[in-house]
Amino acid sequence: MRSTSGHPGIDRVALLEVNDLRTAFHTRNGIVRAVDGVSFRIDRGETLGIVGESGSGKSVACLSLLGLVPQPPGRIAGGGAVLDGVDLLSCPKEVLRGIRGRRVAMIFQDPMTSLNPYMSVEEQLMEPLLIHHKINRAAAARMALQALQEVGVPEAAQRIRSYPHQFSGGMRQRVMIAMALIGKPDLLIADEPTTALDVTVQAQILDLIVQQQRQRGVAVIFISHDLSVVAGFCDRVMVMYAGRVVETADTRTIFREPKHPYTRALQRSRPAVQAKGVELCVIPGLPPDLSRPIPGCAFAPRCEFAVPDCGRAEMRLQDVGAGQASACLRVQRGELNLQ
Amino acid sequence: MLRLIARRILGTIPVLFVVATITFFMMKAVPGGPLDTEKNIPQEIKVQIEAFYGLDQPLWKQYASYMGNLLRGDLGPSFKHANRSVNELIAAALPVSLELGGLALCVALLVGIPLGVVAAIRQNTWIDYLASSSAMVGICMPTFVMGPLLVLVFALQFELFNASGWDFARDRVLPALTLGLVYAGYIARLTRGGMLEVLNQDFILTARAKGASEARVVFRHALQGGLLPVVSFLGPAIAGILTGSFVIETIFNIPGLGRHFVTSVFNRDATLTIGTALFYAALIVVLNLAADIAQVMLNPKQRVE
């Protein structure tokens, strides 16, 4: 799938520009195309939300950027990802390792399992500094304490030598965030950071990420399956389905004028916006089997607006005006008005 | 933590008591004793010998006095080794067995752990198959097979070592290898399994995402958790090494505790048998406790209780 840029003729040099990324997994049951031609860009200080259901490829795409996909059975089958002149997908391993944790940091969904249970929080906070900077342990320890305080962990000085299991879920995620930001990266990738947390804590963590983003001006890619979480926070949103991008736009536009049936269906299927007492509106059918080649639009089998052409024509992301791009054939042809 | 140790030590006393009692009555059930020689002994001397060993007393009295001596640390005189007490004999033999066991344990750990780590980080490659198969050989070769084979090759064929004896430093090599390589096999497998499990966990991904090198990931992050199965195996491993030393000391003619135990059983030397059996039991128990403590130290989650 080829892409035309989601931003018409902007001269800014993007922080990260991803072009036609393809990642596949070679399994016993076939080759699963988890990421099938994904392109996007993100500028310095910008916040991009990537939304999609499980299996849409949103996590795998970001893991691919950092070379964190286990190489057998995974394989990056094509594409480029340029960060400040360096192509992450084809640079030497040492260069990529130098970028991880230093220029680009990543936090994950479950802070209980994502923190090393055998290392103290202090050690784990210090680690990015010790790996990437020539700094002595005392200085690193001081910075670790400061980082912990900045993310709002109370009594940080007493608790910094404790182990992860001695913290609550929300506190652990704060530790993760501190750990990711301590090296002052240019880009933070947050892979569903609030999904595993209690509802009450989710809001706090979101606020923390927003605050840190504003203070430091770090670019954030926020991955989520929940549109509403992304809505309050990101400048732009990218919707993915079956390993492909179906729509990108800035946040307000995508909510007010979705230009892809899937985006619209996602919005409408949120229980919170539906009238009570009426049958729940859901998207019928199941996501496709990614080990088989999918002709045409991947969403067509479940789409209420599909026509035979949808299953035949090559699916491309195309500008549809006002900084918005859609992969829907009918929207591109102007046949469909989703309002 | 200290309370845990104290409780465990107290718990071992009944075990030792049971061991002593069972061994005592078993040896009493066996025919033969200090009077079991070919020479014809005049009656007065027989009476004297019996009195010396307390054999003229009723059974319960013998038991009671033996237990009493035990509490004072006196294991009694040997039935067969004239004029030597069991305490003496054990004191002479113990350092030898400890040295053998210690060396074997070192071999087991120094060979087994690296083998397991290498197999895990190169999973499913030829390195892994080679390492895992080697480990399997160690597991499937009992000490009394490995020992004679090693002697056959290295002592008889290539004449690099003596086939038996304990006089020179060189003599340590074959026995320690024989005893240690078997357990190296088990430890290699456990290490491989433990490492594989840890390497699949989320926090390893986090470490990589922080830019840690593979070496750092393996040694700083994965190893501590990966070795947990090995540490819990240390208890049985030590027990196995100690009992395995019976055979090793017999094959290589090493003057250790194991050889005493085996020969005392055959010689019906009751006090020596009980003494050595007790000693082994106590040793196993103490070393098990040390292994448990090590396990707690390695796993922070267990420390905070």
Add this chain to the structure above:
Amino acid sequence: MPEPAPASPTPPAADAVEPGRSLWQDAWARLRRNRMAVIGGVVLLALTVLSLFGPLFLAISYQEQDLGLGAAPPSATHLLGTDKLGRDQLARLLFGGRVSLLVGLAATGVSLTIGLLWGSIAGYAGGKVDAVMMRIVDILYALPFTIFVILLMTVFGRNFILLFVAIGAVEWLTMARIVRGQVLALKRQEFIEAAVALGLRKRRIILRHMIPNVLGPVMVYTTLTIPAVMMLEAFLSFLGLGIQPPMSSWGLLIKEGAEQMEEAPWLLVYPAAVFAATLFSLNFLGDGLRDALDVRASRD
């Protein structure tokens, strides 16, 4: 807003419904794929058949002595050589195989029976009974059994039946723990509650529902116990406390071979090789079974 058009034009790729596979079929398929386990099974089978039926085809019995010949290296008449009493090694090896395998199976049977009974009673009864039974297991676990077995064999003489009772008695503890763990886990599972709700009698529940599910780990552990037991028997025979001549077992043959290693290395090498091969096979088979039956480990 227009009414949504009914149904999608192309239904999602409808695969033919995969025939359901029971846990056992699944495990069997996985076991078959494990090359080492299959090799192990084949070798084991071959050795067992040879040991059971081989002696019937041999012209020479294992007891026949030829004192004039003494210890002779392998030749046409004596394929694996002879020992110092002129007895044919091949015959002794095969016969020893019978004995070793028999002792291995019998001792494992003993430990299996005791362990299974102890564990399931403790697990099913629960409460105080369970606590007491498992406490006994804990205490027994701490005792150095090998020492006791050695004493036992010395005290009560070299009785063949006593041998595998003694060996079996060493290994039942872990089996009991495994069985109890399984039973406990099963008790809590919903399908047992369903059976109870359906009004099935306790005995029926145990027989038809619990036991098949306990069987998996039990099978794995049994396959791994047999080599351990065989090693213990060989260990005892090596110390002179196990099988006595003129009967032979692999352990005994190894002992004799070790004693005459310098003059007659063939007496050591063949029994050692066969013994190791058997243990190899059993271990690979046991590992394969464990991997095949482990539902969690779907390494696709």
